[in-house]
């Protein structure tokens with residue numbers, strides 16, 4: 001299947017300020033990619049170029065199909081019902097989906113029961129899910145989501161996380177712009193960290209959070225093996241047991257995505 005997004009050597013110059021300095025990024029069909037980076041790194045510029053709102057200075061962007069977008073600070077008219085809001089966006093997107101598309105999307109985001117409730121009477125979490133339904137109008141192959149969970153409580157975050165996983169099963173790719181690293185770590189297939197207009201690290205959350213040794217709790221306390229890897233755990237445990245120690249717990253320590261992030265963006 002074609003990539004949902006393929007960005008090649010993308011550059012954007014605002015006067016003397018080079019916001020993007022040759023960015024390469026691929027998002028496969030149905031892939032969930034987290035875009036991380038400090039304020040001013042170039043994330044919004046990249047997203048705006050992908051949407052066609054900003055023209056690149058050079059480089060190419062290829063899209064695998066339609067894209068849907070949900071801004072961080074969106075505000076829907078309070079007086080519209082969930083269903084009416086989707087009607088409005090069907091018109092704006094010129095989607096021929098009609099009632100069937102609206103029903104399916106409200107079901108997808110768990111709002112089918114409250115299709116007639118006004119936006120003003122919905123919780124933030126419900127509005128966020130409605131926002132995702134809105135972005136899904138017209139059957140996009142890629143969703144660009146800006147901080148979709150930043151205003152939500154833990155339960156709301158989990159619901160949106162489950163929704164994103166659901167989208168992956170439908171083959172919809174997502175580029176998730178977020179500052180919540182733990183969230184990105186939980187849900188994303190791949191992460192790209194952007195700083196000063198360049199991709200400074202990319203890979204799966206696992207690849208980006210490196211091994212940080214092994215800790216073993218024995219009857220005599222916690223023993224740290226700073227350089228050890230998961231593969232060495234059986235040998236370590238065998239040696240401790242042979243030396244007469246009781247082993248209660250073994251923990252493979254990993255540096256977090258946050259550690260890697262701070263290292264590559266120069267925050268440490």
Ligand SMILES: Nc1ncnc2c1ncn2[C@@H]1O[C@H](COP(=O)(O)OP(=O)(O)OP(=O)(O)O)[C@@H](O)[C@H]1O
Pocket residue numbers: 014017018019037038039040041042043044045046
């Ligand atoms: N319209 C513009 N005119 C001039 N400079 C701009 C414009 N838009 C962005 N920039 C500059 O380009 C750089 C990248 O900005 P961008 O908004 O893409 O960063 P960001 O990673 O999205 O930041 P944030 O996390 O704060 O949203 C910044 O130095 C910014 O000042």
